[in-house]
Amino acid sequence: MRLNPRWVDKLVRASLLFQAFFTVAILVAIVLIVFVRGIPHINAEFIFSYPEDMGRHGGIFPSIVGTVFLALLSIAFATPLGVGTAIFLTEYTKESTLTRVIRFGVESLAGIPSIIYGLFGFIFFVIKLKLGWSLISGTLTIMIMVLPTIIRTSEEAIKAVPRNLRMVSFSLGATKWETVTKVVLPSAASGILTGIMLSVGRAVSETAAVIFTMGSSLRLPTSLFDSGRTMAVHFYILAREGISMEKAYATALVLVVSILLINIAAYYTMNKMIAKYS
């Protein structure tokens, strides 16, 4: 029997609509569950007080501070390296074997799973360099992990800057570096910022690479050599060891809200960049 193509068409459309609806529903449900079950346990005390009894009571202040330190420090280290790489690849060299080799390195780093970064950071920074489970070990590990994101987004942003802006700058007698710093980078700033914010999001949500390098001390980290527990690690330990479901949901809520805000900000700046050059 041959099916009527028009009939099949309607059937397929309905089934694709269902698949799309189902997918979106699952993902929305995840966010909703975290909100609904987390909100009752969120208050100023939870945000600003110290955890007690392994996190069963009290708040997550040290974890918030640890997360902020880890994210900001790793970005502070990764940004000059990443943007420098992007400038070199786009402004200072032509496509060649050299750029292909460098790009291969970047792509390979991007494909390495986070537990391997955890293994590496553990053996290299924690054990061999004797930095111990500390903020600095975590920072250096996450710096390497987010580097490919910063390089790729910066490269795209720099490539989007129109050629004639550079030509005008050169024609006024500016050197290459003056052109890069005074013309290209300011024009590409919002695109570069997008990559930086996406990297902050990754640092905040990472668990496997952080737990084996920064450790999981519940104390407030006050120096680079202190261990600390980021929100993601704290949530993982609360949930996995069944310490407190209420605190786990509340921590998840703070975590998810931070990530969504960071990513929305990243999209907003990216759209500004796209609007500027199209």
Add this chain to the structure above:
Amino acid sequence: MVKTFFSREQAIKLLLLLAAFSSLLFLFVIFIFILGEGLPLFYRVGLGNIILGFKWAPTKGSFGIFPMIVSSYMVTLGALLFGAPLALGCATYLAEYAGRKTKIFLKPALELLAGIPSVVYGFLGVIYIVPLIREHLGGPGFSILATSVVLGIMILPTIISISFDSLMSVPVTYREASVAMGATKWQTIQKVVLPAARSGILASFILGMGRAVGETMAVIMVAGNALKIPLSVLDPLRTLTSNIALELAYAAGDHRSGLFSTGVVLLIIIMILNFVANFWVKRRVAA
């Protein structure tokens, strides 16, 4: 003024070149240290005894990770079986049927969800999916099935985003030509659009697999972490990634080397996947 050996511009170029080499340097150091810690054990214990060995008792000299290799493959395929049809359906609907406004709103919204930490997926898996399986299908609930569903959901945003992009990059003239010949919308999608976007869609599946095979914390939470080869989808399992994360904090000596050997095997699997994905993406660019 003293004329310096290097001009300012040359010094800057050198610095930028050094920055550009940092990625390669990091990659090199990562490989050296993972291989350096992991490879000697392969020589001492024997390659076959590790990758084909059934028994993981690292404090007693058995380093078999065969069950974990099998488990990693099973949950990765499971994640793909669960996630890929849904994600491709969703991407196809968004690219071919949805209106402009829906497209503009839903695509970034789905990508935002890719940022949700994987531990959150794992936690909700423990709370909702594991009990559901335990009560309705039997077994401990911590199982291949639970892990595949959680990983399948986690890779949805990755697959949707990349396959949507490759569907959108199919020229609209292809569709117009097909419709002009009297084909229905589905015939056009099935015979023209999907084949034209094939390599990008395959690349999205492989990148999704890469994310699934590399996932650690979410898997630990829902997999049960048993050391046997799972014989049914309701059996608990332990993947390569979770083996490392479960024991690294307290392992020492040969036990720790065993975890690095696990890491070496994982790296090789990931490299093969990335190589295949890159191959497909390059072919798409060339086409």
